[in-house]
Amino acid sequence: MNTSALRNWDSAEHLRTEEDMLLYLDACFDEAGDDAAFIAKALGNIAKARGMTDLARDTGLGRESLYKALSGEGNPSFATVLKVMHALGYKLHPELADA
Template sequence: MAIVLKQWDIQDHLKTEEDMALYLDACFDEAGDDPVFIAKVLGDIAKARSMTQLAQDTGLGRENLYKALSGEGNPSFGTILKVIHALGLKLQVKTIGKESV
């Protein structure tokens, strides 16, 4: 009997805004200092939502968004903030509790 496997795609699991927020939050924890990783994660969320709608909401070109959020691009911080806002998400800052030396 052959086993049939389906390629796993995060977009299939990002159904609600809470799913998207939790995914982004977890990825910020994992990303370290890797901005490309975060851009790719935002691309995953944008594709799960609708890249066309995101382009309209941000005023940025759809093709430019695909490139910027592909993990291959280098989006500006302004673009990242526009995307996060348009997705209905919010960045929050918290301390990381570094021990004093």
């Protein structure tokens, strides 16, 4: 009998271009609803794809702290989320929800 080795899916491995990352984050915002951890995890995946060390330098936050905050298990402050988004080059802007 043949067996296959499986491994966990890592979204960061598939985020290769800026467009990939932006479309991924946009889709995650659409899917997340009220789940802030879902967005934190999405930002973490983008940060891993780009390089967590660079993000730590650009935000002034510790690399390990960022891994924890953006793991989906952490609970980053809104200030941390804004710093990360700014360092990644993203803007957070309101838009009217569909009624």
